[in-house]
Amino acid sequence: MAKRADARRNSDAVLEAAAAAFVAAGVEAPVRDIAARAGVGVGTVYRHFPTRADLVVAVYLHQIEACAEAGERLLTEGPTPFAALARWIDLFVDFLVTKHGLAAALRGDDPQFESLHSLFLERLLPVCTRLLAAARESGEIRTEIGPFALMFGVGNLCAGAGVPDYDARTLVSTLVAGLRA
Protein backbone atom coordinates (compact mmCIF):
# COMPACT_ATOMS: atom_id res chain seq x y z
CA MET A 1 0.00 0.00 0.00
CA ALA A 2 1.23 3.50 -0.85
CA LYS A 3 2.03 5.96 1.89
CA ARG A 4 -0.71 8.30 2.89
CA ALA A 5 -0.45 11.79 1.47
CA ASP A 6 -0.09 13.48 4.84
CA ALA A 7 2.63 11.05 5.76
CA ARG A 8 4.64 11.95 2.69
CA ARG A 9 4.09 15.63 3.26
CA ASN A 10 5.30 15.40 6.84
CA SER A 11 8.23 13.26 5.87
CA ASP A 12 9.33 15.88 3.38
CA ALA A 13 8.80 18.67 5.88
CA VAL A 14 10.96 16.89 8.44
CA LEU A 15 13.66 16.30 5.88
CA GLU A 16 13.72 19.95 4.92
CA ALA A 17 13.67 21.05 8.54
CA ALA A 18 16.50 18.68 9.37
CA ALA A 19 18.60 20.00 6.51
CA ALA A 20 18.11 23.53 7.79
CA ALA A 21 18.77 22.54 11.39
CA PHE A 22 21.98 20.73 10.41
CA VAL A 23 23.27 23.84 8.71
CA ALA A 24 22.34 26.01 11.66
CA ALA A 25 23.31 23.78 14.56
CA GLY A 26 25.23 20.82 13.15
CA VAL A 27 24.14 17.23 12.76
CA GLU A 28 23.54 17.00 16.50
CA ALA A 29 20.67 19.46 16.39
CA PRO A 30 18.04 18.54 19.02
CA VAL A 31 15.18 16.41 17.75
CA ARG A 32 12.69 18.81 19.31
CA ASP A 33 14.12 21.67 17.28
CA ILE A 34 13.80 19.73 14.07
CA ALA A 35 10.23 18.77 14.92
CA ALA A 36 9.37 22.36 15.76
CA ARG A 37 10.89 23.63 12.50
CA ALA A 38 8.85 21.10 10.59
CA GLY A 39 5.72 21.94 12.54
CA VAL A 40 5.23 18.36 13.70
CA GLY A 41 5.55 16.45 16.96
CA VAL A 42 8.68 14.54 17.92
CA GLY A 43 6.78 11.30 17.50
CA THR A 44 6.38 12.06 13.83
CA VAL A 45 10.09 12.62 13.39
CA TYR A 46 10.81 9.26 14.97
CA ARG A 47 8.15 7.57 12.90
CA HIS A 48 9.78 8.59 9.65
CA PHE A 49 13.40 8.49 10.76
CA PRO A 50 13.89 6.05 13.64
CA THR A 51 17.45 7.14 14.29
CA ARG A 52 19.33 10.37 13.77
CA ALA A 53 21.57 8.61 11.31
CA ASP A 54 18.57 7.90 9.09
CA LEU A 55 17.92 11.62 8.94
CA VAL A 56 21.53 12.42 8.20
CA VAL A 57 21.64 9.77 5.53
CA ALA A 58 18.46 11.07 3.92
CA VAL A 59 19.75 14.64 3.92
CA TYR A 60 23.16 13.87 2.46
CA LEU A 61 22.45 10.83 0.33
CA HIS A 62 22.74 12.67 -2.96
CA GLN A 63 26.10 14.16 -2.11
CA ILE A 64 27.46 10.86 -0.93
CA GLU A 65 26.33 9.24 -4.15
CA ALA A 66 27.95 12.00 -6.16
CA CYS A 67 31.19 11.53 -4.29
CA ALA A 68 31.14 7.81 -4.93
CA GLU A 69 30.50 8.28 -8.64
CA ALA A 70 33.23 10.87 -8.93
CA GLY A 71 35.67 8.28 -7.67
CA GLU A 72 34.97 5.92 -10.53
CA ARG A 73 35.35 8.77 -12.99
CA LEU A 74 38.56 10.21 -11.57
CA LEU A 75 40.28 6.88 -11.87
CA THR A 76 39.83 6.84 -15.64
CA GLU A 77 40.50 10.55 -16.09
CA GLY A 78 43.41 11.22 -13.78
CA PRO A 79 46.98 11.38 -15.04
CA THR A 80 47.96 8.72 -12.51
CA PRO A 81 46.06 6.59 -9.99
CA PHE A 82 47.71 8.46 -7.16
CA ALA A 83 46.54 11.78 -8.57
CA ALA A 84 43.04 10.34 -8.83
CA LEU A 85 43.18 9.23 -5.21
CA ALA A 86 44.39 12.65 -4.10
CA ARG A 87 41.62 14.41 -6.01
CA TRP A 88 38.99 12.07 -4.71
CA ILE A 89 40.11 12.65 -1.15
CA ASP A 90 39.86 16.38 -1.81
CA LEU A 91 36.24 15.88 -2.79
CA PHE A 92 35.63 13.81 0.29
CA VAL A 93 37.18 16.48 2.48
CA ASP A 94 35.17 19.22 0.82
CA PHE A 95 32.04 17.28 1.56
CA LEU A 96 32.93 16.72 5.20
CA VAL A 97 34.22 20.13 6.20
CA THR A 98 31.10 21.85 4.95
CA LYS A 99 28.88 19.67 7.15
CA HIS A 100 29.19 20.92 10.66
CA GLY A 101 29.77 18.01 13.00
CA LEU A 102 29.43 15.28 10.39
CA ALA A 103 33.03 14.22 10.59
CA ALA A 104 32.82 14.03 14.36
CA ALA A 105 29.69 11.92 14.09
CA LEU A 106 31.50 9.44 11.87
CA ARG A 107 33.78 8.38 14.66
CA GLY A 108 32.04 5.15 15.32
CA ASP A 109 31.63 4.97 19.07
CA ASP A 110 28.01 6.13 19.02
CA PRO A 111 25.56 3.33 18.11
CA GLN A 112 23.21 6.15 17.22
CA PHE A 113 25.05 6.68 13.94
CA GLU A 114 25.22 3.06 12.91
CA SER A 115 23.33 3.40 9.64
CA LEU A 116 25.37 6.45 8.65
CA HIS A 117 28.48 4.46 9.26
CA SER A 118 27.07 1.64 7.17
CA LEU A 119 26.35 3.90 4.25
CA PHE A 120 29.85 5.31 4.21
CA LEU A 121 31.26 1.84 4.43
CA GLU A 122 29.05 0.40 1.72
CA ARG A 123 29.15 3.23 -0.73
CA LEU A 124 32.45 5.02 -0.26
CA LEU A 125 34.80 2.38 1.08
CA PRO A 126 34.80 0.31 -2.13
CA VAL A 127 35.66 3.43 -4.08
CA CYS A 128 38.52 4.22 -1.77
CA THR A 129 39.66 0.63 -1.94
CA ARG A 130 39.85 0.68 -5.73
CA LEU A 131 41.67 4.00 -5.87
CA LEU A 132 44.13 2.94 -3.22
CA ALA A 133 44.76 -0.43 -4.84
CA ALA A 134 45.32 1.23 -8.21
CA ALA A 135 47.77 3.70 -6.72
CA ARG A 136 49.58 0.87 -4.99
CA GLU A 137 49.82 -1.21 -8.13
CA SER A 138 51.24 1.69 -10.05
CA GLY A 139 54.00 1.83 -7.45
CA GLU A 140 53.22 5.35 -6.32
CA ILE A 141 52.44 4.33 -2.77
CA ARG A 142 54.42 2.31 -0.31
CA THR A 143 52.61 2.09 3.00
CA GLU A 144 50.61 -0.44 4.89
CA ILE A 145 47.63 1.84 5.46
CA GLY A 146 44.39 0.20 4.41
CA PRO A 147 41.43 1.94 2.76
CA PHE A 148 39.34 1.95 5.88
CA ALA A 149 42.07 3.44 8.03
CA LEU A 150 42.74 6.05 5.38
CA MET A 151 39.12 7.16 5.17
CA PHE A 152 38.74 7.07 8.91
CA GLY A 153 41.90 9.10 9.36
CA VAL A 154 40.85 11.69 6.80
CA GLY A 155 37.47 11.89 8.49
CA ASN A 156 39.13 12.44 11.82
CA LEU A 157 41.29 15.21 10.44
CA CYS A 158 38.16 16.91 9.21
CA ALA A 159 36.59 16.86 12.65
CA GLY A 160 36.94 20.19 14.34
CA ALA A 161 37.08 22.06 11.08
CA GLY A 162 36.13 25.61 11.85
CA VAL A 163 38.67 26.06 14.62
CA PRO A 164 40.87 29.09 13.95
CA ASP A 165 44.42 28.24 12.89
CA TYR A 166 43.31 24.76 11.88
CA ASP A 167 42.92 23.93 8.23
CA ALA A 168 41.80 20.37 7.68
CA ARG A 169 42.63 20.50 3.98
CA THR A 170 46.29 21.24 4.58
CA LEU A 171 46.59 18.46 7.11
CA VAL A 172 44.92 15.97 4.81
CA SER A 173 47.21 17.03 1.97
CA THR A 174 50.16 16.39 4.20
CA LEU A 175 48.82 12.99 5.16
CA VAL A 176 48.32 12.08 1.52
CA ALA A 177 51.82 13.30 0.73
CA GLY A 178 53.03 10.95 3.42
CA LEU A 179 51.53 8.00 1.58
CA ARG A 180 54.35 8.17 -0.92
CA ALA A 181 57.21 6.49 0.77
Next chain:
Amino acid sequence: MAKRADARRNSDAVLEAAAAAFVAAGVEAPVRDIAARAGVGVGTVYRHFPTRADLVVAVYLHQIEACAEAGERLLTEGPTPFAALARWIDLFVDFLVTKHGLAAALRGDDPQFESLHSLFLERLLPVCTRLLAAARESGEIRTEIGPFALMFGVGNLCAGAGVPDYDARTLVSTLVAGLRA
Protein backbone atom coordinates in the same frame (compact mmCIF):
# COMPACT_ATOMS: atom_id res chain seq x y z
CA MET B 1 43.76 29.26 55.78
CA ALA B 2 44.71 25.69 54.99
CA LYS B 3 42.10 23.31 53.65
CA ARG B 4 40.24 21.30 56.19
CA ALA B 5 41.39 17.72 56.60
CA ASP B 6 38.13 16.19 55.43
CA ALA B 7 38.15 18.39 52.37
CA ARG B 8 41.56 17.15 51.36
CA ARG B 9 40.58 13.58 52.02
CA ASN B 10 37.49 13.88 49.86
CA SER B 11 39.38 15.68 47.15
CA ASP B 12 41.86 12.82 47.00
CA ALA B 13 39.10 10.25 47.02
CA VAL B 14 37.36 11.96 44.10
CA LEU B 15 40.60 12.15 42.19
CA GLU B 16 41.25 8.48 42.66
CA ALA B 17 37.68 7.57 41.77
CA ALA B 18 37.85 9.74 38.65
CA ALA B 19 41.06 8.07 37.52
CA ALA B 20 39.42 4.68 37.91
CA ALA B 21 36.24 5.81 36.19
CA PHE B 22 38.20 7.27 33.27
CA VAL B 23 39.94 3.97 32.73
CA ALA B 24 36.68 2.06 32.94
CA ALA B 25 34.36 4.36 31.03
CA GLY B 26 36.48 7.06 29.38
CA VAL B 27 36.84 10.70 30.29
CA GLU B 28 33.10 11.21 29.81
CA ALA B 29 32.23 9.00 32.75
CA PRO B 30 29.06 10.29 34.48
CA VAL B 31 29.65 12.59 37.42
CA ARG B 32 27.26 10.54 39.50
CA ASP B 33 29.36 7.44 38.92
CA ILE B 34 32.52 9.21 39.99
CA ALA B 35 30.79 10.52 43.09
CA ALA B 36 29.47 7.08 43.94
CA ARG B 37 32.89 5.49 43.49
CA ALA B 38 34.37 8.07 45.80
CA GLY B 39 31.57 7.63 48.31
CA VAL B 40 30.62 11.31 48.21
CA GLY B 41 27.74 13.37 46.87
CA VAL B 42 27.85 15.03 43.48
CA GLY B 43 27.98 18.41 45.18
CA THR B 44 31.34 17.47 46.64
CA VAL B 45 32.72 16.56 43.26
CA TYR B 46 31.66 19.94 41.89
CA ARG B 47 33.08 21.74 44.91
CA HIS B 48 36.56 20.40 44.30
CA PHE B 49 36.46 20.22 40.52
CA PRO B 50 34.03 22.75 39.08
CA THR B 51 34.30 21.38 35.56
CA ARG B 52 35.06 17.98 34.14
CA ALA B 53 38.17 19.39 32.57
CA ASP B 54 39.52 20.24 36.02
CA LEU B 55 39.20 16.59 36.93
CA VAL B 56 40.83 15.44 33.74
CA VAL B 57 43.64 17.92 34.21
CA ALA B 58 44.20 16.82 37.78
CA VAL B 59 44.27 13.16 36.81
CA TYR B 60 46.67 13.54 33.89
CA LEU B 61 48.75 16.51 34.98
CA HIS B 62 51.84 14.46 35.75
CA GLN B 63 51.83 12.74 32.40
CA ILE B 64 51.34 15.98 30.54
CA GLU B 65 54.24 17.49 32.44
CA ALA B 66 56.40 14.50 31.65
CA CYS B 67 55.54 14.82 27.98
CA ALA B 68 56.44 18.49 27.97
CA GLU B 69 59.77 17.86 29.66
CA ALA B 70 60.59 15.03 27.30
CA GLY B 71 60.27 17.49 24.45
CA GLU B 72 63.01 19.72 25.79
CA ARG B 73 65.25 16.73 26.29
CA LEU B 74 64.67 15.11 22.91
CA LEU B 75 65.72 18.27 21.15
CA THR B 76 69.19 18.15 22.66
CA GLU B 77 69.53 14.38 22.37
CA GLY B 78 68.05 13.59 18.98
CA PRO B 79 70.24 13.08 15.92
CA THR B 80 68.31 15.79 14.12
CA PRO B 81 65.55 18.21 15.08
CA PHE B 82 63.14 16.36 12.81
CA ALA B 83 63.89 13.08 14.53
CA ALA B 84 63.28 14.78 17.86
CA LEU B 85 59.95 16.08 16.63
CA ALA B 86 58.94 12.65 15.37
CA ARG B 87 59.86 11.01 18.66
CA TRP B 88 58.06 13.62 20.67
CA ILE B 89 54.93 13.16 18.63
CA ASP B 90 55.21 9.44 19.28
CA LEU B 91 55.16 10.17 22.99
CA PHE B 92 52.21 12.45 22.58
CA VAL B 93 50.33 9.79 20.63
CA ASP B 94 51.15 7.13 23.20
CA PHE B 95 49.72 9.37 25.86
CA LEU B 96 46.52 10.05 23.95
CA VAL B 97 45.68 6.60 22.65
CA THR B 98 45.89 5.07 26.10
CA LYS B 99 43.33 7.53 27.48
CA HIS B 100 39.95 6.45 26.27
CA GLY B 101 38.10 9.45 24.89
CA LEU B 102 40.71 12.03 25.77
CA ALA B 103 41.60 12.82 22.18
CA ALA B 104 37.95 13.25 21.30
CA ALA B 105 37.52 15.58 24.24
CA LEU B 106 40.32 17.77 22.96
CA ARG B 107 38.34 18.78 19.94
CA GLY B 108 37.51 22.20 21.21
CA ASP B 109 33.82 22.61 20.54
CA ASP B 110 32.76 21.75 24.07
CA PRO B 111 33.16 24.69 26.51
CA GLN B 112 33.14 22.03 29.17
CA PHE B 113 36.75 21.18 28.39
CA GLU B 114 38.07 24.70 28.27
CA SER B 115 40.65 24.34 31.04
CA LEU B 116 41.92 21.08 29.55
CA HIS B 117 42.36 22.85 26.28
CA SER B 118 44.18 25.65 28.05
CA LEU B 119 46.60 23.28 29.71
CA PHE B 120 47.51 21.61 26.45
CA LEU B 121 47.97 24.97 24.84
CA GLU B 122 50.05 26.41 27.64
CA ARG B 123 52.20 23.43 28.41
CA LEU B 124 52.54 21.41 25.23
CA LEU B 125 52.12 23.93 22.45
CA PRO B 126 55.36 25.80 23.25
CA VAL B 127 57.23 22.51 23.17
CA CYS B 128 55.75 21.62 19.81
CA THR B 129 56.52 25.11 18.55
CA ARG B 130 60.18 24.82 19.45
CA LEU B 131 60.57 21.36 17.94
CA LEU B 132 58.82 22.38 14.76
CA ALA B 133 60.81 25.58 14.44
CA ALA B 134 64.07 23.70 14.94
CA ALA B 135 63.11 21.13 12.33
CA ARG B 136 62.19 23.89 9.93
CA GLU B 137 65.43 25.78 10.47
CA SER B 138 67.43 22.66 9.84
CA GLY B 139 65.71 22.44 6.47
CA GLU B 140 64.13 19.06 7.11
CA ILE B 141 60.58 20.35 6.78
CA ARG B 142 58.86 22.29 4.06
CA THR B 143 55.22 22.86 4.84
CA GLU B 144 53.10 25.67 6.09
CA ILE B 145 51.54 23.70 8.92
CA GLY B 146 51.77 25.53 12.22
CA PRO B 147 52.41 23.94 15.61
CA PHE B 148 48.82 24.28 16.73
CA ALA B 149 47.42 22.69 13.60
CA LEU B 150 49.94 19.89 13.86
CA MET B 151 49.04 19.07 17.45
CA PHE B 152 45.36 19.38 16.75
CA GLY B 153 45.65 17.15 13.73
CA VAL B 154 47.60 14.51 15.62
CA GLY B 155 45.04 14.68 18.38
CA ASN B 156 42.26 14.18 15.87
CA LEU B 157 43.97 11.17 14.36
CA CYS B 158 44.16 9.65 17.82
CA ALA B 159 40.43 10.04 18.34
CA GLY B 160 38.66 6.80 17.72
CA ALA B 161 41.67 4.73 18.62
CA GLY B 162 40.38 1.32 19.53
CA VAL B 163 38.40 0.85 16.33
CA PRO B 164 39.40 -2.38 14.58
CA ASP B 165 41.49 -1.88 11.43
CA TYR B 166 42.41 1.61 12.58
CA ASP B 167 45.86 2.26 13.94
CA ALA B 168 46.36 5.85 14.97
CA ARG B 169 50.12 5.43 15.23
CA THR B 170 50.51 4.43 11.59
CA LEU B 171 48.39 7.33 10.43
CA VAL B 172 50.33 9.81 12.54
CA SER B 173 53.60 8.41 11.22
CA THR B 174 52.33 8.95 7.71
CA LEU B 175 51.31 12.49 8.53
CA VAL B 176 54.71 13.22 9.98
CA ALA B 177 56.34 11.68 6.92
CA GLY B 178 54.31 14.09 4.85
CA LEU B 179 55.87 17.04 6.64
CA ARG B 180 59.04 16.50 4.66
CA ALA B 181 58.39 18.06 1.34
Next chain:
DNA sequence: TCGACAAATGGAACCATGTTCCGTATCGTA
Protein backbone atom coordinates in the same frame (compact mmCIF):
# COMPACT_ATOMS: atom_id res chain seq x y z
C1' DT C 1 37.29 20.58 77.27
C1' DC C 2 33.87 22.96 74.90
C1' DG C 3 31.19 26.21 72.24
C1' DA C 4 30.77 28.81 68.10
C1' DC C 5 31.48 29.57 63.48
C1' DA C 6 33.07 28.87 58.95
C1' DA C 7 33.84 25.20 55.80
C1' DA C 8 32.26 21.26 53.66
C1' DT C 9 28.80 17.90 52.62
C1' DG C 10 25.05 15.32 50.27
C1' DG C 11 21.48 14.69 47.54
C1' DA C 12 17.09 16.54 46.20
C1' DA C 13 15.65 19.36 42.57
C1' DC C 14 16.08 21.51 38.12
C1' DC C 15 17.30 21.66 33.20
C1' DA C 16 18.22 19.75 28.68
C1' DT C 17 17.91 16.07 25.53
C1' DG C 18 16.77 11.43 23.68
C1' DT C 19 13.09 8.04 23.37
C1' DT C 20 8.65 5.61 23.94
C1' DC C 21 3.80 5.14 23.96
C1' DC C 22 -0.97 5.62 23.28
C1' DG C 23 -5.37 8.38 22.93
C1' DT C 24 -6.87 11.07 19.21
C1' DA C 25 -7.22 12.91 14.52
C1' DT C 26 -7.01 12.12 9.75
C1' DC C 27 -6.95 9.81 5.32
C1' DG C 28 -8.69 6.79 1.79
C1' DT C 29 -11.99 3.70 0.43
C1' DA C 30 -16.31 1.08 0.08
Next chain:
DNA sequence: TACGATACGGAACATGGTTCCATTTGTCGA
Protein backbone atom coordinates in the same frame (compact mmCIF):
# COMPACT_ATOMS: atom_id res chain seq x y z
C1' DT D 1 -21.02 8.94 4.50
C1' DA D 2 -19.02 5.56 7.56
C1' DC D 3 -15.39 2.82 8.90
C1' DG D 4 -10.83 0.81 9.53
C1' DA D 5 -6.08 1.58 8.96
C1' DT D 6 -2.65 4.91 9.23
C1' DA D 7 -0.40 8.71 11.17
C1' DC D 8 -0.06 12.33 14.55
C1' DG D 9 1.26 14.87 18.74
C1' DG D 10 3.02 15.58 22.84
C1' DA D 11 2.95 13.91 27.59
C1' DA D 12 5.80 10.94 30.13
C1' DC D 13 9.95 8.53 31.16
C1' DA D 14 15.22 7.90 31.16
C1' DT D 15 19.73 9.80 31.48
C1' DG D 16 23.16 12.97 32.61
C1' DG D 17 24.82 17.75 33.85
C1' DT D 18 24.37 21.42 37.28
C1' DT D 19 22.73 24.20 41.26
C1' DC D 20 21.45 25.07 45.87
C1' DC D 21 20.88 25.03 50.68
C1' DA D 22 19.66 22.72 55.20
C1' DT D 23 22.55 19.99 57.80
C1' DT D 24 26.86 18.15 59.45
C1' DT D 25 31.59 18.50 60.80
C1' DG D 26 36.30 20.29 61.48
C1' DT D 27 38.96 23.77 63.76
C1' DC D 28 40.31 27.10 66.97
C1' DG D 29 40.08 30.33 70.67
C1' DA D 30 38.60 30.73 75.40
